[in-house]
Amino acid sequence: MCTNTKENDMDIYEFYSGRSFDAYRELGAHVKKEVTGKKTVVSGVEFVTYAPNALGVNVIGEFNDWNETVMERCYDGSFFKVFVPEARPGMMYKYKIYHRDGSSMEHCDPYGFGMELRPAFASIIRDMDTYRFHDAKWMKNRSVCQGSPLNIYEVHLGSWRTKPVFDEQGNPLTPEEIAESNRVAESWYTYKEIAPMLAEYVKEQGYNYVEFMPLSEHPSDQSWGYQNTGFFSPTSRYGTADDLKEMIDILHQHNIGTILDFVPVHFALDGYGLARYDGTALYEYPSNDVGYSEWGSMNFIHSKGEVRSFLQSAANYWLSEYHFDGLRMDAISRIIYWMGDESRGVNDRAVDFIRNMNQGLKDRHPSIILCAEDSTDFKGTTKETKYGGLGFDYKWDMGWMNDTLNFFRTLPFVRGEHYHDLTFSMMYNYNERYLLPLSHDEVVHGKATIIQKMAGMYEEKFPQAKALYAYMYAHPGKKLNFMGNEIGQFREWDEKREQDWDLLKYPNHDSFHQYMKALNKIYMKEPALSAWDDDPNGFAWILCGKENDVVYIFQREVNEDKVIVVLNLSGLVYKNYHFNYENGDTMKVLINSDWNKFGGSTKDTEKTIKGVNGDFGFDLPAFSGIYLKPVD
Known part of the structure; x- marks a missing residue:
């Protein structure tokens, strides 16, 4: 010994x-x-x-x-x-x-x-003590963003932007040729190389956080990092541990927070990894019935103390050693219920694990953000652990996402029948603290991209997508948008290919991109859109029930600051549409998705609307979202 x-x-x-x-x-x-x-x-x-x-x-x-x-x-x-x-x-x-x-x-x-x-x-072997961070100011001032905007840009690092790859004659290969020739690895930027580009783009576009799909080591590119073999190893696809630290440091110096996807549920079954590590089921269940997951991976056995310590230490490692500002935990439904199946009952040991881990992480890093990707109705996901909750700061609102996308898939002339698909989320909004996601999961595997989901032909999809985002950014809850959504990408996301940035040479895509940038910045600037996300006083319907018109009007507010949101989600133009609002007579137009500069038909110079003793009448373009600010 x-x-x-x-x-x-x-x-x-x-x-x-x-x-x-x-x-x-x-x-x-x-x-x-x-x-x-x-x-x-x-x-x-x-x-x-x-x-x-x-x-x-x-x-x-x-x-x-x-x-x-x-x-x-x-x-x-x-x-x-x-x-x-x-x-x-x-x-x-x-x-x-x-x-x-x-x-x-x-x-x-x-x-x-x-x-x-x-x-x-x-x-x-890595020396973890060589890199020196320069982000003390950021680390001191960061917060969980409750009462302030949280606007997350979700990124898969290997396919956000890529390097050119050349053939033997020096000619650049197309994305299809790169994938077919299995030369994808040559196209990856390193953490250090991509950091300045990513920081500049994210800041310019009006996001304040980046969420990275898993950066821990994984054997298959197609798993996107959700089936790991190296829970403490930054993937070598993009460089070393110090390179990753430098990327986080650079983002922090640009006042951009970082969230890492973390997978506490399962691991890759490759024989060289955790599976039967010492010749026995050490990290996984000994029974195959619960040992294997639906994704072809192995499930962690959360009842074992050494497994809990392994996962808790991994989570703390990314926060401590790399200065990540939070974790988005994947597949929490599989933690809560046996195999994610509510009919099998609650997995008490796993729930106890996640509750204790979250509290321990918060004890060590009070200002981190913990997000749960959870599609269940389990109560208390974002409640503090001392009150019996799971201790997450935010829960992905998968119900909102599904209802919203289903509504926008619906043909305009029957949307009246689905009118309350968009009002239902406010019936449960204050049960948890929610984050509204339009994530990578919604733009792959035959699901179609966000803009492609919109009903109608090519030209009709852009105004509808703009109206969708107007609704999303005004709805209570924090925001997450996956890369490529902001340029109206029609091609489904592929981890082997760069985003289709060349789309921006086309007017419809460029104007959509400019609209998203403007909308992001209004969300970041207007306190009424984020400060009282979790307070029922922060939201009020002004007009709800116009099923035939498919028009919605509501108010977001904090204290005396207010924003009025008008949505016409029908395919019709309404002339001199009226609604009543207190006793004011002037409202400033913060943004109109139908402005000329965003590819619409409304003059950009129309920046105010007038009312008489609180009665406001103005034209509502088809498929439009308008933000108004009362000025008297």
Whole structure:
């Protein structure tokens, strides 16, 4: 048995009881340093892994020419540790784990801080203490955005923008040719390269947060990162751990927050990963009935303390080491109910895990944002844990998303029958704190993109999409929009291809893009649109029930600040349409989706409307959204 020093002993009780949030500080590959004269030099690397049922574990890597270095049992005998003086940052390594049945398997390090590019799977030693952040001001002032705007731009880093790829004659390949020739990896920007471009674009377009689809290591591009093998390893597709830190740092210096998709439900079943790590079901359920997920992956067993500690430590790792400002947790319905099926009942152990993890993360990082992607009616998702809730800050409003998109798919002449698809969300709006998502899931797998979902022919889709977003940005709840939606992209998202930025040379797409930019900035500027999202006093219907007209008018407010929202979602133009509003006689037009500059027919110079003793009459273009601000 190896001897342990008090300095680097891990708390075994915390680990086994599922209370650890920093197991990664002991487990994994840790660079050790010593002071020689005036210099601090690397003295070697200490490797530690948890494999309680293994017969033995050896480490192989570049430092020993891939020959086996024996690891000794430590602590209670369930851990294996070795110090290798020849090991250095940047070197690759694996664990060779011997099973009690005589077989063996090479694995990547579950707690490794780096991995090589798929399909290879060696872990890579990373020195996590080399990068110095320059975002102290941002970290001090960030918040969960309750009472303020939260406008999220969702990004898949490998397909937002890409590098050109050339053939042997120096001719640029088309996106289709790149995908067909399996040269996608050549088109990826690194974290460092893409950071300035992303920061500039996001800030210019009026978003204040970026949500990244998973950046932890994963073997299949087609899984988009939702089936992981390296829960502590930034994907090497785009660079190193320090490169990722620099990207987050740059975004913070531009006052842009960052949210990371985190997957606490399941993991990739590749044999070199977590599956049967020590020859037994260590991280997963021992029964295949609940061990396998519908996505062809393995389900975590959340009742085991060491699994809880693993996931909690991973979540804390991304927040602590990389300065992410929040986590969006995927597939929470599979945490709440057995296999995500309400009829099977609540998975009490998993619910207890997510509640404790969220509270522990909030205790350590009070200003982070925790979002739940949850399609269930489970009560208390965004309630504080001390009151029995799950402790999330926001819950994705999947009901709002489905009702809204279904409405806009409907042909205009029958929308009166579906009128209350758009009013129903206010019946439950104050049950939770909601985030309104038009995410990547809505623009793939034959679902059609947002603009393509709109009823009618090509020319009719643009005004309807503009009206949809006018409705979305005025509706209570925080906002999330997936890349490509803002340019009216018709092609479904493909992780192998860059967004179709060349669409912006066409007037309809360019004017739609300009409209989205203007709408984002109004949302960010007008407190009435975000400050009282969770307060019933922040929303009031002015006109609701005009099923035949398919017109909606409502008010958003905070204190004395008010915005009136007028939506005509029919295919008809209404001349001199009237509504009553208090005793005012002038309203400023903040934005009209039908303005000329956005591709519509209303003059951009029409910036005010007049009323008489609170009676306002004005023209309503078909498929339009108008924001008005009372000025007296």
